[in-house]
Amino acid sequence: MASVAAAIDPGEDALAEPRAAAIRKAALAAGADVVGIAPVHRWDEFVPEGCRPYDILPGAKSVIAVGVRGPTAGGWLSPEHRLMEVNGYDFANDRVVHVLADHIEREYRYRAIMAPGLPIAGHQPLFSMMLAAVLTGLGTRSLAANIILNPKYGLLYYSACITTLELPPDSMLEQDVCPHPMCVQVYKHGGKTPCMAACPKDEGGCLDGAIGDDGRIESSYYDRERCVSRAMNFGINSFQKALEQIANEDDPERRRTMIHSDFFGRSCEGIAFFKESVAQCFECMRVCPIGRAERKLK
Amino acid sequence: MNADDPATTDAKTGATMDSTMAANKAELVEFARKGGALVTGVADAGAFAAAMAGQRPTDLLPEAKTVIVVGGAPPRAGDWQVPNYLHMETTSTSDRMFALANRIAQFVERRFGYYAVAVPSGVDRARQPFLSLALAAELAGCGTPSLAGPVLNPEHGFLYFAALLTSLPLPVDGPLAEPVCPAPECRTMWDEQGTTPCLAVCPIDAGGCLGGRLENGRVAERRYDVARCTTRAQNSFIPGFQKALEAVFDEPDKERRRMILWGSQFTRTLWSMSYSNVSQCQCFECMRVCPAGRARRELR
Numbered sequence: 346m347a348s349v350a351a352a353i354d355p356g357e358d359a360l361a362e363p364r365a366a367a368i369r370k371a372a373l374a375a376g377a378d379v380v381g382i383a384p385v386h387r388w389d390e391f392v393p394e395g396c397r398p399y400d401i402l403p404g405a406k407s408v409i410a411v412g413v414r415g416p417t418a419g420g421w422l423s424p425e426h427r428l429m430e431v432n433g434y435d436f437a438n439d440r441v442v443h444v445l446a447d448h449i450e451r452e453y454r455y456r457a458i459m460a461p462g463l464p465i466a467g468h469q470p471l472f473s474m475m476l477a478a479v480l481t482g483l484g485t486r487s488l489a490a491n492i493i494l495n496p497k498y499g500l501l502y503y504s505a506c507i508t509t510l511e512l513p514p515d516s517m518l519e520q521d522v523c524p525h526p527m528c529v530q531v532y533k534h535g536g537k538t539p540c541m542a543a544c545p546k547d548e549g550g551c552l553d554g555a556i557g558d559d560g561r562i563e564s565s566y567y568d569r570e571r572c573v574s575r576a577m578n579f580g581i582n583s584f585q586k587a588l589e590q591i592a593n594e595d596d597p598e599r600r601r602t603m604i605h606s607d608f609f610g611r612s613c614e615g616i617a618f619f620k621e622s623v624a625q626c627f628e629c630m631r632v633c634p635i636g637r638a639e640r641k642l643k
Numbered sequence: 644m645n646a647d648d649p650a651t652t653d654a655k656t657g658a659t660m661d662s663t664m665a666a667n668k669a670e671l672v673e674f675a676r677k678g679g680a681l682v683t684g685v686a687d688a689g690a691f692a693a694a695m696a697g698q699r700p701t702d703l704l705p706e707a708k709t710v711i712v713v714g715g716a717p718p719r720a721g722d723w724q725v726p727n728y729l730h731m732e733t734t735s736t737s738d739r740m741f742a743l744a745n746r747i748a749q750f751v752e753r754r755f756g757y758y759a760v761a762v763p764s765g766v767d768r769a770r771q772p773f774l775s776l777a778l779a780a781e782l783a784g785c786g787t788p789s790l791a792g793p794v795l796n797p798e799h800g801f802l803y804f805a806a807l808l809t810s811l812p813l814p815v816d817g818p819l820a821e822p823v824c825p826a827p828e829c830r831t832m833w834d835e836q837g838t839t840p841c842l843a844v845c846p847i848d849a850g851g852c853l854g855g856r857l858e859n860g861r862v863a864e865r866r867y868d869v870a871r872c873t874t875r876a877q878n879s880f881i882p883g884f885q886k887a888l889e890a891v892f893d894e895p896d897k898e899r900r901r902m903i904l905w906g907s908q909f910t911r912t913l914w915s916m917s918y919s920n921v922s923q924c925q926c927f928e929c930m931r932v933c934p935a936g937r938a939r940r941e942l943r
Contacts, residue, residue: 418759428703431773432760643755
């Protein structure tokens with residue numbers, strides 16, 4: 346807001362760069378793999394009123410997005426897919442953002458909040474972490490379920506901090522991360538990229554799309570409902586589904602069996618604090634060449 | 644290992660594989676200690692012969708060479724002193740150790756460049772663990788199985804364990820040479836009374852969960868009623884929620900159903916399942932009387 350900006354000491358300008366450097370350092374030390382900064386007005390042309398960073402935190406000047414790798418390289422290598430289901434996500438990105446928000450408020454005396462990432466109505470989040478990742482220059486949208494891919498790491502989990510602190514921004518990526526040149530070649534020969542082939546819409550899967558002659562995404566299709574029903578079948582959704590079935594079952598013996606079943610027990614674990622099975626299908630990302638080099642270890 | 648063999652010598656530093664492995668292990672142990680581990684041990688990934696097929700380290704990570712086990716986060720000395728047993732119900736869980744194992748797995752990959760993956764602390768299909776943490780702890784020399792069930796560490800007694808699998812070769816600790824259980828006091832009690840403190844506090848033949856026999860100062864037989872123990876030790880966690888939910892749906896009277904849903908028991912099951920992790924494990928009685936690690940609980 347203008348009143349906040351006017352209150353900023355001119356000497357603050359000189360502090361912007363070192364503060365940004367300190368914020369990046371703090372984020373990396375807290376476990377982030379990548380950090381990006383964007384001015385809040387980058388959101389103006391993409392989101393409706395009410396969802397802009399300065400609607401959420403009045404006076405907001407900057408958004409800091411962080412990305413962290415989810416599964417370890419060892420997790421990707423495991424033939425037991427359930428291992429990835431359970432270990433795929435540990436909320437490290439959220440922890441980093443809390444560290445940053447604390448850092449900004451304590452060290453610089455500016456307001457900072459964790460950007461709200463959960464839906465408040467339907468499936469629409471108040472603040473899109475995907476958009477934040479793109480606008481802060483951390484990645485670009487992919488053919489694989491619109492996942493924002495980072496050029497170095499590929500799949501990352503993102504969180505963001507909204508702050509009234511004005512910081513020097515990063516540029517958005519000029520080059521699309523997806524499709525990878527290898528995928529363009531595969532598409533030219535077979536009409537599908539590796540991710541589309543792993544989960545093809547026409548064969549009951551979730552993905553489809555087209556790559557133009559310029560090697561860029563021309564169109565993309567993602568069946569989110571189908572993906573959710575497969576990728577999160579031991580999370581909140583499966584719990585709700587199972588609870589509906591249990592409630593609709595009239596026979597007490599059958600109901601008892603359903604309540605104490607392996608499936609319902611695991612659904613309960615999926616919503617419990619220790620986050621068993623919150624994401625279970627990584628197949629489109631498993632075949633994605635972006636970030637694969639980072640997963641090759643000894 | 645021969646230090647003159649080029650295959651076992653680092654080309655850059657000239658260090659032997661043995662010394663590199665020892666240095667890596669020392670760094671890992673220190674990382675774990677700073678993260679809250681009271682004990683850290685390393686097991687050979689190939690030593691899990693007693694594990695079921697599908698639950699061996701190489702079933703989960705084919706490249707696994709070693710299994711790193713960390714133990715810690717026991718109830719504090721103060722916790723054991725609180726006269727209200729409900730306090731202990733709400734303060735002890737294994738999630739701190741699992742979070743540490745996750746961090747160590749990331750550290751191994753980023754610091755040493757070897758594959759690593761934390762073993763999930765929960766259960767897989769049919770309530771089976773991904774890998775037995777008790778067996779891992781035993782094979783890593785972190786403790787030995789006890790009459791009461793938990794693997795006991797000789798210094799700390801009862802601990803929570805977590806493990807990670809890695810392709811990083813490390814010096815292996817191996818199982819302890821001497822069993823921690825039965826403790827000398829328990830052997831004496833057995834000779835005099837035919838029972839031990841843990842068997843006496845929860846006798847399987849008198850409605851409890853534990854039974855067993857000592858012979859020549861060693862555990863010769865052990866009986867454990869896991870189903871009975873679960874219904875008592877986890878009655879505010881997911882099993883408690885399932886039980887309460889069954890009661891809700893079986894209740895035809897709306898007012899009574901309302902009372903169940905808003906009742907203390909059902910509320911606690913929800914607290915226990917959600918992030919606040921209240922009431923995870925609720926019966927420590929066999930461990931309360933165990934002499935292993937008791938010295939650690941005696942403070943001012």
